[in-house]
Amino acid sequence: MSNLDPENWDEYRQQAHALLDACIDRLASAREHPWQPLPEAVRASYALDGVARGEGALAQELAESVLPHGTGNTHPRFWGWVHGTGLASGVMAEMVAATMNANLGGRAHGAVEIERAVIDWTRQVMGFPEGSSGVFVTGTSQATVIALASARVAVMPEVRARGQGAVPLTAYAGAGAHNAARKAMELLGMGHDALRLIPEGPQGMDLHALAERIEADRDAGRQPFAVVGTAGSVDLGRFDDLNALADLAQAQGLWLHIDGAFGAWTRLAGAPWRALSDGIGRADSLACDFHKWMFVPYDCGLVLIRDEATHRAAFAARPAYLAAQSAGLGGGEPWFCDYGVDLSRGNRALKAWSAIRAHGADGLGAAITRCCMLAKAMGDGVSARAPMALMAPVVSNLCVFTADAGLSEAEQSALNTRIAQALQLAGVAVFSTTSVNGVTCLRAAITNHRTTAADIEAALQAVADER
Numbered sequence: 001m002s003n004l005d006p007e008n009w010d011e012y013r014q015q016a017h018a019l020l021d022a023c024i025d026r027l028a029s030a031r032e033h034p035w036q037p038l039p040e041a042v043r044a045s046y047a048l049d050g051v052a053r054g055e056g057a058l059a060q061e062l063a064e065s066v067l068p069h070g071t072g073n074t075h076p077r078f079w080g081w082v083h084g085t086g087l088a089s090g091v092m093a094e095m096v097a098a099t100m101n102a103n104l105g106g107r108a109h110g111a112v113e114i115e116r117a118v119i120d121w122t123r124q125v126m127g128f129p130e131g132s133s134g135v136f137v138t139g140t141s142q143a144t145v146i147a148l149a150s151a152r153v154a155v156m157p158e159v160r161a162r163g164q165g166a167v168p169l170t171a172y173a174g175a176g177a178h179n180a181a182r183k184a185m186e187l188l189g190m191g192h193d194a195l196r197l198i199p200e201g202p203q204g205m206d207l208h209a210l211a212e213r214i215e216a217d218r219d220a221g222r223q224p225f226a227v228v229g230t231a232g233s234v235d236l237g238r239f240d241d242l243n244a245l246a247d248l249a250q251a252q253g254l255w256l257h258i259d260g261a262f263g264a265w266t267r268l269a270g271a272p273w274r275a276l277s278d279g280i281g282r283a284d285s286l287a288c289d290f291h292k293w294m295f296v297p298y299d300c301g302l303v304l305i306r307d308e309a310t311h312r313a314a315f316a317a318r319p320a321y322l323a324a325q326s327a328g329l330g331g332g333e334p335w336f337c338d339y340g341v342d343l344s345r346g347n348r349a350l351k352a353w354s355a356i357r358a359h360g361a362d363g364l365g366a367a368i369t370r371c372c373m374l375a376k377a378m379g380d381g382v383s384a385r386a387p388m389a390l391m392a393p394v395v396s397n398l399c400v401f402t403a404d405a406g407l408s409e410a411e412q413s414a415l416n417t418r419i420a421q422a423l424q425l426a427g428v429a430v431f432s433t434t435s436v437n438g439v440t441c442l443r444a445a446i447t448n449h450r451t452t453a454a455d456i457e458a459a460l461q462a463v464a465d466e467r
């Protein structure tokens, strides 16, 4: 054997075809396969001994021991955390991406043009101007780091060379903002205390409180530089008033970043949900995920930056071994490595491109609208089943409730925690939990194109039965 390719391609073809059939069977029967705990014997079988077994044995092991033991988010009654469901088009795209094995850090080839095409489509959906830049990343967490690093370079052009030093920059976000913003502040060396958390109501951040906090920081000699708005909060699915936030950021001369991890995609939804993200195109930067509410397989996130020059100023670095070429494979400017952390980059864009090609904006938008309708139906179902009760209004695709509002806070918390675990272990439904006003609640984030109205009813009945 002279290299690592299969010795017999015909045998490999048969093995790979059988594996593909197993994958398709698994997706086609997603309803029969909820999450279940990983059996200890299977876990033990994953240990590597470094001995070669060949592709044939591998294909069998992948089908039998690996494929069945995922997170269960392919199941129609999976609503925990914010998990996308996956798409059959994603299986095709990932197969082609692995075969091409393209490096999307840059250079002149088709895969980078696919990424450009998806970024340009998303730019238009979100209402960002032509000339905006973007780059695919793991998810909104990394997108937030890139966005806030760009925001900082905008006010501190020398920060890459000299560091931030003792300059006390401050940023602002609603109290319900995702932890990703705090982490980004930590990673950028600003510390999460510099992210001021502003109280919020059903309409998101209290803009009066925000303006006061900015003024207080200025009075104290600090330098406000960014506001992080939320389009779809992780706990309750709330949206900041993005137009009002854009007005405020503009008046204050602050960079407006929007965390639209899932909620940005209400841009594709029908009324009344589309209006939730009105104004999103006025942001300086936007983080969104394809792996949540666009259903694309993990991982697949995107950051969009309005001012390409600032984006480039924050990340571009091209030593001699990466120098731009006037022709050949070393051409193809701009290179994506100049827009983010990674030099070597996989082909995340292809699965997003494939989803859009296969289903179109209308098909994806209809699925997103359906998720909102189902969340509303779940909310109605909760309200109709006293003593179950909603813990927050259903704004978009999230429904947060308690199984028995008649109990004390501590009793409700224990009950809801127990129910979530019991339904997960029984393979009935996956709710996660969160805390609202000191009560641990059941929480469903519906980013699932397989969920039906009957699934909602069955899951609520199961909650009632567990109580």
Ligand SMILES: *Cc1c(COP(=O)(O)O)cnc(C)c1O
Pocket: 082, 138, 139, 140, 141, 142, 178, 180, 232, 233, 234, 259, 260, 261, 262, 289, 301
């Ligand atoms: C999931 C989520 C994030 C983090 O995104 P990742 O893709 O998991 O890195 C940030 N903000 C919100 C609102 C989210 O739902």
